Amino acid sequence: MFRLEDLLLFVRVSALSSFSDAAREAGVQPAQVSSAIKRLESSLGIRLFARSTRSLRLTPEGEAWLPYARQMLDAMYAGMQKIRAPEEEISGTLQIAVPSDLGRHLLLPVFQAFDQRYPALRLRIFFSDQVADVFKDPVDIAFRYGTPEDASYISLPVAPDNRRVLVASPEWVARHGEPSHPDELSRVNALTFVLRGRLHDRWTFFRDGETHSVSVSGTMMSDDAEVIRRLAVTGAGVAYKSRLDVAEDLRAGRLQILMKGYEGESVPLNMICPHRKQLSAGVRLLYEAVKACCEGQSAHDDVI
Numbered sequence: 001m002f003r004l005e006d007l008l009l010f011v012r013v014s015a016l017s018s019f020s021d022a023a024r025e026a027g028v029q030p031a032q033v034s035s036a037i038k039r040l041e042s043s044l045g046i047r048l049f050a051r052s053t054r055s056l057r058l059t060p061e062g063e064a065w066l067p068y069a070r071q072m073l074d075a076m077y078a079g080m081q082k083i084r085a086p087e088e089e090i091s092g093t094l095q096i097a098v099p100s101d102l103g104r105h106l107l108l109p110v111f112q113a114f115d116q117r118y119p120a121l122r123l124r125i126f127f128s129d130q131v132a133d134v135f136k137d138p139v140d141i142a143f144r145y146g147t148p149e150d151a152s153y154i155s156l157p158v159a160p161d162n163r164r165v166l167v168a169s170p171e172w173v174a175r176h177g178e179p180s181h182p183d184e185l186s187r188v189n190a191l192t193f194v195l196r197g198r199l200h201d202r203w204t205f206f207r208d209g210e211t212h213s214v215s216v217s218g219t220m221m222s223d224d225a226e227v228i229r230r231l232a233v234t235g236a237g238v239a240y241k242s243r244l245d246v247a248e249d250l251r252a253g254r255l256q257i258l259m260k261g262y263e264g265e266s267v268p269l270n271m272i273c274p275h276r277k278q279l280s281a282g283v284r285l286l287y288e289a290v291k292a293c294c295e296g297q298s299a300h301d302d303v304i
Contacts, residue, residue, distance in 0.1 A: 002043060004076060006036040007069050010048065013037065014066055017056050053276070068127045090282045091120035097142035101225040101245040102269075103127045110293045114286055129195060129225050141273045141283055143290065145242060147266070156287055158293040160243050164264035165243045166203075167255040171235040178258050179238075182212040189237035190216035194223040203240045205262040212262065216240075242267050247297045269294065 012022040013033060023030040041048050058066065098107055104127060111123055126139060143158065166185075179185055182205045193200045199221060204213045218237050222228055230245060232239040233254045239246075243264075249255040249282035271287050 002040065002072070002178050003036070004073075006040050007073055009033050009036045010040055011058070011066070011069055011073060013049070013230045014058055014062070019056065027064060041219065046164065067238065090118045090285070092282070093122045093124055094141070094282055094286065095124045095126070095139045096125045096286075097128065097139040099145060099245075100127045100129050101229050102143065102145075102242070104226055104244045105248055106244055106293065106297070107228075107290060110289050114289055118282065118285070129193075129223060140287075141271055143269060145267045145269055147268060153218055153272050153274050157268065158271050158287070158291050159269040159297075160245060162242060162267050162294070164203075164240050164245050164267055166205075166238060166240055166258045166264065167232055167246055167250070168238045168258055169233055169235040169254060170256055172232075172237065173256065173258070174245075175235070180259065182214045182259070182262065185214050185216050185238070187219075188216075189220075190218040190222040191231050191237045191239040192218055193225060193228055194221055204265050205259065206264075240264065242269075244269060244294060244297060 009022055009026060012026065013019060016022050019033045019037075020030045023033045026033070037048060044061075044065065045132075046061040046065070048065070050057050050059050069164055096111075103125065111125060111239050115121075145162075166179075176188065179188065181205070185203060190201070190203075201216050202213055203216055204211060206212070220231055220236060225241070225245060228239050229241060229249070231237065232241070232246075233249060238258065243250075246255050250257065271290065273283065
């Protein structure tokens with residue numbers, strides 16, 4: 001029989017590639033982590049890690065067993081949530097970081113409904129397009145666009161199939177016409193986004209196995225995605241936005257998708273937190289609520 005603590009330490013060591021880092025995160029001594037891995041290896045009859053004085057990596061057997069260890073943890077945590085106290089005992093403060101446009105226009109109603117359902121839980125929400133550091137910043141969870149690159153935190157998929165779309169207002173299209181090829185975008189007023197001082201002025205599209213990347217420019221740029229969306233709605237130019245950010249505008253007819261024959265870049269939405277211990281009942285319930293909201297938006301994609 002496997003110990004829950006041993007499974008958890010194995011998964012964290014595999015993510016951090018370090019016994020000492022996993023020990024520091026769990027608040028235990030490195031020797032306890034080493035003992036946990038040895039117990040698992042003894043029970044399984046395999047070596048999970050190849051160790052040297054300078055490196056630590058999973059063995060092929062360890063890599064093969066890792067997804068099953070994660071599944072066991074997920075199943076146990078799900079079972080624990082089922083038998084825990086009723087909803088009214090969900091309390092405390094939950095600090096959330098969320099991209100500005102996504103938060104204000106799609107997720108704010110979700111947060112409001114969640115607040116009404118669990119009044120003992122206080123939500124402290126940070127709307128910002130700056131990427132929150134869940135280890136250093138005062139946040140418990142963050143909703144983040146893009147493919148996770150750091151295995152040291154927990155990442156749960158919210159909208160894995162989300163992509164960027166090229167959009168403009170009907171008024172803009174009436175005045176300028178609709179572009180039919182990415183190359184034409186170099187001649188239109190592009191509303192561009194600045195993140196961490198970098199201007200995102202190269203837009204990429206895909207069609208029939210080919211990649212089309214074009215440099216764009218325009219008269220207005222901003223480090224606030226909400227501003228870019230508003231400018232597009234007023235007819236100031238074209239924008240290359242996450243579909244989730246503009247879902248309500250598309251449905252209301254304030255914006256329309258251009259170049260539908262081309263597929264935009266993948267921008268999956270994930271919920272991240274520093275470690276599994278922070279996946280409390282409140283966090284899991286909020287995750288399910290946000291995921292359901294995003295799935296509901298996707299259900300309307302075919303009719304827009």
